[in-house]
Amino acid sequence: MPADRLRTVLQRIQNAADAAGRPVPALLAVSKTQPADAVAALAAAGQQAFGENYVQEAAAKRAALAADHPGLQWHLIGHLQSNKAALAAEVFDWVQSVDRDSVIAALARHRAPQRPRLNVLIQVNVEGEPGKGGCPPGAIAGLAERVAAEPRLALRGLMSIPVPHADLEARRPAFARIRALFADLAARHPGVDTLSMGMSDDFPVAIAEGATMVRIGTALFGPRPH
Numbered sequence: 001m002p003a004d005r006l007r008t009v010l011q012r013i014q015n016a017a018d019a020a021g022r023p024v025p026a027l028l029a030v031s032k033t034q035p036a037d038a039v040a041a042l043a044a045a046g047q048q049a050f051g052e053n054y055v056q057e058a059a060a061k062r063a064a065l066a067a068d069h070p071g072l073q074w075h076l077i078g079h080l081q082s083n084k085a086a087l088a089a090e091v092f093d094w095v096q097s098v099d100r101d102s103v104i105a106a107l108a109r110h111r112a113p114q115r116p117r118l119n120v121l122i123q124v125n126v127e128g129e130p131g132k133g134g135c136p137p138g139a140i141a142g143l144a145e146r147v148a149a150e151p152r153l154a155l156r157g158l159m160s161i162p163v164p165h166a167d168l169e170a171r172r173p174a175f176a177r178i179r180a181l182f183a184d185l186a187a188r189h190p191g192v193d194t195l196s197m198g199m200s201d202d203f204p205v206a207i208a209e210g211a212t213m214v215r216i217g218t219a220l221f222g223p224r225p226h
């Protein structure tokens with residue numbers, strides 16, 4: 001049952017935060033490839049924030065759920081192609097995968113003036129893993145300045161997906177490094193309050209290392225349909 005899975009995950013998040021002596025992070029329910037009725041079931045159980053990897057898929061779900069669940073918050077967590085930025089600026093409340101100047105400019109240009117500002121996380125590829133999204137750590141400061149200068153965007157923090165080492169403890173140093181980068185950023189930008197890291201298999205480690213938002217799919221919805 002979706003409500004039982006949600007309760008279990010929220011309890012595990014709470015336990016991890018308590019064990020580490022850290023504040024309880026927000027839960028982003030990752031609903032990519034899940035049908036709209038699975039999202040509706042979780043929304044009915046009280047979950048409000050959902051993460052999607054594909055812009056068009058999210059647009060369809062948002063439209064399908066708008067009438068019955070008007071308060072949902074949609075986050076883009078997948079790679080953003082420049083030619084999808086206009087639609088992304090319309091569909092999402094948050095874009096967590098900002099990693100280059102061209103998407104900052106496009107999101108800012110297309111965010112409608114009557115909407116609240118679009119919340120932005122800069123995605124960092126902290127270990128320099130080839131072929132993965134995210135900017136190198138040295139590029140964070142410059143991208144943050146660009147976001148902060150855009151009146152239609154709100155700079156909120158960092159997102160990262162560390163290398164998924166089979167040994168969960170081997171992921172800890174990357175999480176700690178991301179937290180240090182986050183602390184630097186927050187010291188320079190007063191609105192920065194969100195560190196998005198940790199997924200179904202490693203969120204307790206990410207919470208111990210300072211995550212303020214965890215992105216969880218499989219543990220909430222079960223295996224993804226394809």
Ligand SMILES: *Cc1c(COP(=O)(O)O)cnc(C)c1O
Pocket residue numbers: 030032053077078161199200201215216217218219
């Ligand atoms: C799919 C995905 C998740 C969720 O992964 P699970 O292992 O199913 O919890 C989190 N973050 C990103 C960026 C993803 O693409």
